[in-house]
Amino acid sequence: MSSFSLFGTSLKNLFSKPATKMYPAKPFEPFEATRGHVSIDIEKCILCGLCHRSCPVGAITVVREDKSWSIDALRCITCNDCVSRCPVSCLTMEVQYMPIAIGESISTFVKPEPKEEPEVEAEAGSEEEAELEAETEVEAEAEPE
Ligand code: SF4
Numbered sequence: 001m002s003s004f005s006l007f008g009t010s011l012k013n014l015f016s017k018p019a020t021k022m023y024p025a026k027p028f029e030p031f032e033a034t035r036g037h038v039s040i041d042i043e044k045c046i047l048c049g050l051c052h053r054s055c056p057v058g059a060i061t062v063v064r065e066d067k068s069w070s071i072d073a074l075r076c077i078t079c080n081d082c083v084s085r086c087p088v089s090c091l092t093m094e095v096q097y098m099p100i101a102i103g104e105s106i107s108t109f110v111k112p113e114p115k116e117e118p119e120v121e122a123e124a125g126s127e128e129e130a131e132l133e134a135e136t137e138v139e140a141e142a143e144p145e
Pocket residue numbers: 040044045046047048049050051052062069085086087088089090091
């Protein structure tokens with residue numbers, strides 16, 4: 001490259017828009033067909049292990065006893081197989097940036113215990129007891145001394 005064309009390129013670059021993305025100053029916009037990374041809604045997961053068995057690189061581990069689902073982000077090749085096979089559609093491909101991985105690349109999610117339903121029968125029982133108590137009090141007041 002002659003010094004003249006080098007000077008021309010430098011001058012052009014001085015007044016043109018930067019070729020790089022201005023992240024994080026500007027929000028990240030994924031390219032078309034970006035696959036992203038696997039994300040799970042752990043509350044919906046039924047721990048069937050289908051994703052674990054079908055992953056071609058063994059990136060997913062499901063341990064039913066611990067109610068845990070883990071993924072090794074550095075092993076995953078974003079083939080989308082687990083997402084398409086999940087019977088309850090709790091896996092998705094997220095196109096946003098992942099948090100910076102420092103050291104461990106395995107993320108583990110534990111399925112929370114189901115929320116306890118309010119004890120309707122016990123409440124009904126206590127209402128009945130309250131009514132019975134009120135009736136007893138009225139009867140006691142009505143009795144001559
Ligand atoms: S296939 Fe879906 S429901 Fe089954 S263990 Fe994997 S994430 Fe959970």
